[in-house]
Amino acid sequence: MNSRLSLLLFLFLVIVPLSRSSIFKTFSSITSPKSPLSSIVLPLSGNVFPLGYYSVLLKIGNPPKAFQFDIDTGSDVTWVQCNAPCSGCTVGPPFQYTPKANTVPCSDPICSALHWPNKPQCPNPKEQCDYEVEYADQGSSMGALVTDQFPLTTLNGAIVQPRLAFGCGYDQSFPSAHPPPATAGVLGLGKGKISILSQLVSAGVTRNVVGHCLSSKGGGYLFFGDNLIPSTGVAWTPLLSPDNHYTTGAAEILFNGKPTGLKGLKLIFDTGSSYTYFNSKTYQTIVKLIETDLKATPLKDAKEDKTLPICWKGAKPFKSVLDVKTYFKTLTINFTNGRKNTQLQIPPESYLIISNTGNVCLGLLNGSEVGLQDSNVIGDISMQGLMVIYDNEKQQLGWVTADCNKLPRS
Numbered sequence: 241m242n243s244r245l246s247l248l249l250f251l252f253l254v255i256v257p258l259s260r261s262s263i264f265k266t267f268s269s270i271t272s273p274k275s276p277l278s279s280i281v282l283p284l285s286g287n288v289f290p291l292g293y294y295s296v297l298l299k300i301g302n303p304p305k306a307f308q309f310d311i312d313t314g315s316d317v318t319w320v321q322c323n324a325p326c327s328g329c330t331v332g333p334p335f336q337y338t339p340k341a342n343t344v345p346c347s348d349p350i351c352s353a354l355h356w357p358n359k360p361q362c363p364n365p366k367e368q369c370d371y372e373v374e375y376a377d378q379g380s381s382m383g384a385l386v387t388d389q390f391p392l393t394t395l396n397g398a399i400v401q402p403r404l405a406f407g408c409g410y411d412q413s414f415p416s417a418h419p420p421p422a423t424a425g426v427l428g429l430g431k432g433k434i435s436i437l438s439q440l441v442s443a444g445v446t447r448n449v450v451g452h453c454l455s456s457k458g459g460g461y462l463f464f465g466d467n468l469i470p471s472t473g474v475a476w477t478p479l480l481s482p483d484n485h486y487t488t489g490a491a492e493i494l495f496n497g498k499p500t501g502l503k504g505l506k507l508i509f510d511t512g513s514s515y516t517y518f519n520s521k522t523y524q525t526i527v528k529l530i531e532t533d534l535k536a537t538p539l540k541d542a543k544e545d546k547t548l549p550i551c552w553k554g555a556k557p558f559k560s561v562l563d564v565k566t567y568f569k570t571l572t573i574n575f576t577n578g579r580k581n582t583q584l585q586i587p588p589e590s591y592l593i594i595s596n597t598g599n600v601c602l603g604l605l606n607g608s609e610v611g612l613q614d615s616n617v618i619g620d621i622s623m624q625g626l627m628v629i630y631d632n633e634k635q636q637l638g639w640v641t642a643d644c645n646k647l648p649r650s
């Protein structure tokens with residue numbers, strides 16, 4: 241099953257074998273080109289199924305070379321598969337980053353930002369700044385922090401070239417249950433100091449806002465900065481702080497507009513996750529409600545379909561979620577923390593997929609099964625057709641229905 245769950249679980253300092261360290265020469269720190277605050281819009285490719293991720297092409301270096309990144313609001317560290325040489329790389333050398341003498345020394349403040357709130361272990365200040373990230377699906381990447389230029393065009397047409405720090409990942413691993421993505425790396429869009437967003441803010445390029453519009457037809461766009469936020473129609477709910485993730489709540493879940501008794505939920509918004517995860521109790525309640533409804537329909541269990549844990553078949557294979565939409569109800573997340581009537585609608589097309597054999601499968605998964613414990617994660621599937629805005633300036637998360645196929649101009 242091609243599902244991703246790139247929510248960051250661990251970030252540690254690792255002792256890297258010397259043979260690898262010696263590949264890098266250490267020097268340099270980050271320079272911050274100051275320019276007027278603008279926004280940057282980048283087209284996305286990818287889909288929920290069959291790919292399981294949305295990705296962006298970003299250029300790095302001078303002369304610039306493009307790399308494909310899986311966009312991830314559930315983690316902070318950006319990394320790219322690195323020709324240093326590489327172990328566990330899933331893309332070939334033409335798509336790997338080749339480090340020059342641009343490793344960040346562990347005495348650099350950006351290395352402390354990477355390891356915050358812990359301190360980097362730094363017996364020799366000139367030693368490279370190592371990182372290791374491990375995601376909830378047990379994928380991991382290990383390597384050294386480097387800096388390089390990221391040429392970007394802002395909405396007002398200016399070209400900026402901030403020097404940003406990212407991981408040069410020369411040791412990746414992916415558990416067999418989750419095949420590695422075809423992307424060269426991960427774009428960390430979280431709110432930590434090491435994230436690409438925080439670095440663009442420090443470099444004076446954009447405000448501390450990131451957002452995306454994931455199209456159900458595939459593709460969409462990603463943006464940095466606040467110029468694209470519609471002035472009306474956006475539903476906003478506070479982001480919980482302190483919290484490492486973009487977490488909202490408390491919320492209750494309604495099924496077909498009616499209370500389910502599921503209350504006090506916190507939800508993490510995570511583009512690194514293909515599907516939506518609920519804690520065991522919430523998952524069980526929702527599955528029961530859906531299954532009760534389906535008794536009165538021609539849909540039958542399709543246990544033989546292993547695309548996702550729960551699939552149903554009809555008399556004939558389905559082509560689109562629209563074929564089965566009438567058999568399913570809308571889930572509503574009702575935010576009960578103060579603001580009036582803030583709701584996130586999750587219609588059937590935002591929690592179902594059609595498998596390769598034409599069955600309909602439930603894109604809501606049991607988070608307890610993958611070690612998320614009590615966390616609930618809103619993944620790509622439930623953010624389709626919405627502009628989702630992570631506003632770290634005002635500590636709030638917003639969403640509004642949008643046409644994600646049209647790249648906005650201003």
Ligand SMILES: *[C@@H]1O[C@H](CO)[C@@H](O)[C@H](O)[C@H]1NC(C)=O
Binds near residue numbers: 581
């Ligand atoms: C949603 O939550 C608000 C705030 O707690 C509450 O007033 C409202 O009745 C809820 N809506 C529904 C349909 O339960």
Ligand SMILES: *[C@@H]1O[C@H](CO)[C@@H](O)[C@H](O)[C@H]1NC(C)=O
Binds near residue numbers: 520
């Ligand atoms: C969810 O996963 C947990 C942990 O594996 C398991 O104990 C529980 O029974 C599962 N819940 C459902 C409804 O399948």
